[in-house]
Amino acid sequence: MWWWLGLALAAPPELVTSLSARHASQTCDEFVETYGVEALVEVAEGTEMPPWLPMRAASCVGAAVDRGGDAAVLRWLGNDALPGLAVAAVAGLEQARTLPEGLAPAVAARLADPRFARGVRLERSRHPALVELVTAGD
Amino acid sequence: MAIGYAASGGTIRVTPFLLLVACGGSTAWEAVDVDGLTHLEAVEKSRGKGIATFVFDVEEGQDAFLFTGDPEAPFGAYVRTLTDPNGDVVFAARDLADGVESLSGAQFANVLTTLNWPILATHPPLQAGRWKLEVGPLDEEFRQRRKVEVFGALSLKDDDDLSAGTLTVRIVYADGTDQDPELVRGTEAAVAVWEEIYAEHGLSLNVTYGTYTGPISQSTSGSDGDAYVAIAEESGIGVLNVVVISDFTDWQIPVYGVSGGIPGPLVPTIRSAVAVNGFTNAGPDLTFSEEEIRIYGETLAHEGGHYLGAFHPVEEDWSTWDAVDDTEQCGSESGCIQTFRDNLMFPYPVCSPLECTPQHALTSGQRTVLHYNAGVR
Numbered sequence: 001m002w003w004w005l006g007l008a009l010a011a012p013p014e015l016v017t018s019l020s021a022r023h024a025s026q027t028c029d030e031f032v033e034t035y036g037v038e039a040l041v042e043v044a045e046g047t048e049m050p051p052w053l054p055m056r057a058a059s060c061v062g063a064a065v066d067r068g069g070d071a072a073v074l075r076w077l078g079n080d081a082l083p084g085l086a087v088a089a090v091a092g093l094e095q096a097r098t099l100p101e102g103l104a105p106a107v108a109a110r111l112a113d114p115r116f117a118r119g120v121r122l123e124r125s126r127h128p129a130l131v132e133l134v135t136a137g138d
Numbered sequence: 139m140a141i142g143y144a145a146s147g148g149t150i151r152v153t154p155f156l157l158l159v160a161c162g163g164s165t166a167w168e169a170v171d172v173d174g175l176t177h178l179e180a181v182e183k184s185r186g187k188g189i190a191t192f193v194f195d196v197e198e199g200q201d202a203f204l205f206t207g208d209p210e211a212p213f214g215a216y217v218r219t220l221t222d223p224n225g226d227v228v229f230a231a232r233d234l235a236d237g238v239e240s241l242s243g244a245q246f247a248n249v250l251t252t253l254n255w256p257i258l259a260t261h262p263p264l265q266a267g268r269w270k271l272e273v274g275p276l277d278e279e280f281r282q283r284r285k286v287e288v289f290g291a292l293s294l295k296d297d298d299d300l301s302a303g304t305l306t307v308r309i310v311y312a313d314g315t316d317q318d319p320e321l322v323r324g325t326e327a328a329v330a331v332w333e334e335i336y337a338e339h340g341l342s343l344n345v346t347y348g349t350y351t352g353p354i355s356q357s358t359s360g361s362d363g364d365a366y367v368a369i370a371e372e373s374g375i376g377v378l379n380v381v382v383i384s385d386f387t388d389w390q391i392p393v394y395g396v397s398g399g400i401p402g403p404l405v406p407t408i409r410s411a412v413a414v415n416g417f418t419n420a421g422p423d424l425t426f427s428e429e430e431i432r433i434y435g436e437t438l439a440h441e442g443g444h445y446l447g448a449f450h451p452v453e454e455d456w457s458t459w460d461a462v463d464d465t466e467q468c469g470s471e472s473g474c475i476q477t478f479r480d481n482l483m484f485p486y487p488v489c490s491p492l493e494c495t496p497q498h499a500l501t502s503g504q505r506t507v508l509h510y511n512a513g514v515r
């Protein structure tokens with residue numbers, strides 16, 4: 001058991017260590033396959049240090065949006081207090097093969113925040129539904 | 139530690155003000171006027187078994203050099219050997235091929251190759267006379283290829299004091315990060331932390347700031363690579379560029395900080411920068427706490443350490459190490475944390491839930507690696 005923010009964090013310590021590395025050597029797919037999406041959500045929402053640890057976990061949840069990560073990603077898109085989780089999760093969508101229905105509108109609602117827009121260059125996205133959000137009207 | 143090979147490169151641009159140097163060897167070097175450095179550039183073509191040979195003379199008083207070999211696209215490269223004026227091979231990639239110890243990024247295949255010499259405190263002082271350096275241009279199957287043009291850039295320093303020096307750093311806000319006051323505040327405060335850490339080791343930083351407005355990401359392929367060349371060209375030769383970005387969307391293996399080489403080039407190439415992602419270093423609230431500023435500063439110092447030639451004292455497999463003599467070869471995660479938890483070059487910060495152990499320490503041997511770099515003068 002790993003204690004984090006005074007709460008028992010069920011996520012394996014090996015996952016926390018790997019995600020804390022300055023230079024990640026494992027892909028999100030490897031983390032998802034080895035530890036599952038729930039463990040990654042727990043790290044994203046339950047850890048603070050180093051600062052990239054929850055961000056990296058959130059990006060891997062975004063990468064698994066088509067494998068059970070959608071609820072957490074939608075939750076973060078609606079959370080103004082922790083905008084970094086939304087940025088990281090949307091960045092991770094680039095590694096997802098498909099986007100669930102309803103996700104693009106939630107992303108669109110966030111784009112008015114210039115910091116969010118700066119963190120996700122959607123014009124480069126592999127998902128046409130996300131590219132459309134920033135090129136409509138061009 | 140394997141460094142990935144990608145088929146791009148060949149992007150060094152030669153600066154003007156060239157003056158032909160009568161070196162007397164087989165390499166036709168051209169001198170480029172650079173403040174505080176003797177800087178030479180030349181092109182050699184690989185011959186025989188696919189080796190491009192650069193011959194150069196070291197003068198009395200010159201203490202260290204840094205060589206970058208940038209092959210024409212789509213080839214990669216490594217430094218095969220370095221031979222001193224006595225005819226002794228002082229660096230041979232094949233001797234390091236088991237990968238157990240990392241001495242220089244030049245021992246690995248990469249899009250371009252950079253070797254500083256000397257590297258370790260145990261290496262003899264740089265000897266005046268004729269040196270020979272062999273570059274192996276590689277195709278995508280890692281075979282050495284003939285008739286490949288390799289651009290070579292050689293910076294030699296004359297440094298009276300190899301235990302103190304100054305590194306010129308240019309912080310470049312790219313990707314619109316200059317429009318984000320919190321990222322600018324956090325970065326400037328982190329640079330101050332970086333300066334404090336390096337001052338503890340006899341290194342001072344000469345820092346300037348700039349912006350880059352073109353498209354860029356952490357990738358160095360295609361037009362993103364051209365962006366890094368353009369940034370480095372504006373900085374000039376002999377400068378460590380730190381590019382602050384905020385975009386994450388090209389993450390495959392994500393990066394919070396990455397160095398263009400170990401060591402990195404001192405001339406403009408696609409790898410002539412440290413790239414840091416400002417947002418990842420600010421954490422989920424995208425606002426820098428004091429602790430996050432300190433860790434961001436350590437990230438800059440850590441990546442700067444890579445750029446100057448330092449490897450992690452141990453990699454996360456706990457069975458490959460740097461070649462520095464006084465960094466213990468620990469053999470387990472717990473043992474390595476015990477030994478290196480405060481070491482600047484440890485592969486990750488050692489944290490409890492709300493704070494991380496400050497990582498400012500360098501061993502004497504690691505410090506020497508940094509001071510020998512030709513960019514420190």
Ligand SMILES: [Zn+2]
Binds near residue numbers: 023440444483
């Ligand atoms: Zn590192």
